[in-house]
Amino acid sequence: MIDALQEGFKAFGRKMRGYITEEAVVVGVESRTSSPVRIPRNADTLQHPQVKGLFPCGEGAGYAGGIVSAAMDGERCADAAVKFLTSGR
Numbered sequence: 001m002i003d004a005l006q007e008g009f010k011a012f013g014r015k016m017r018g019y020i021t022e023e024a025v026v027v028g029v030e031s032r033t034s035s036p037v038r039i040p041r042n043a044d045t046l047q048h049p050q051v052k053g054l055f056p057c058g059e060g061a062g063y064a065g066g067i068v069s070a071a072m073d074g075e076r077c078a079d080a081a082v083k084f085l086t087s088g089r
C-alpha cells in the first residue's frame, strides 16, 4: 500500500506541477474512489441492455467517481429518460 501510494503521488507530481510539497501529512486514505462494480448499459440509449426503461446512473452503477462526474452522468441519464418517455426510444 505504501509503495503504491508513493508511486501514485510521484506520478501525480509529474502531471500536476506543485502537487508534491513538504507541507502535507497523510493521516488517512480513501482506498477506492468509486464503485467497484458497473451495471451494463447501452452507450446510445443509456438503458440496461435487458431491462427497458432502467437507466443505470451515477456512482453506484459505476458511471461516476465524484460529485461532478455523477452530476454530469445524471444529467445525461435524465435527458435519455425524457427521450425514452416521449418517443419510446
Ligand SMILES: Cc1cc2nc3c(=O)[nH]c(=O)nc-3n(C[C@H](O)[C@H](O)[C@H](O)COP(=O)(O)OP(=O)(O)OC[C@H]3O[C@@H](n4cnc5c(N)ncnc54)[C@H](O)[C@@H]3O)c2cc1C
Pocket: 057, 058, 059, 060, 064, 065, 066, 067, 068, 070, 071, 074
Ligand atoms: C465521505 C465521502 C467524501 C467524498 N468527497 C468527495 C469530494 O470531495 N469530491 C467529490 O467529487 N466526490 C466526493 N465523494 C463522492 C461523491 O459524494 C459521490 O461520487 C457522489 O455523491 C455520487 O453521486 P450519485 O448521485 O451517483 O449517488 P448518491 O449521491 O449516493 O445518490 C444516490 C441517492 O439515491 C438514494 N437512494 C438509494 N436507494 C434508494 C431507493 N431504494 N429508493 C430511492 N432512493 C434511493 C439515496 O438516498 C441517495 O440520495 C465523497 C463521498 C464520500 C462518501
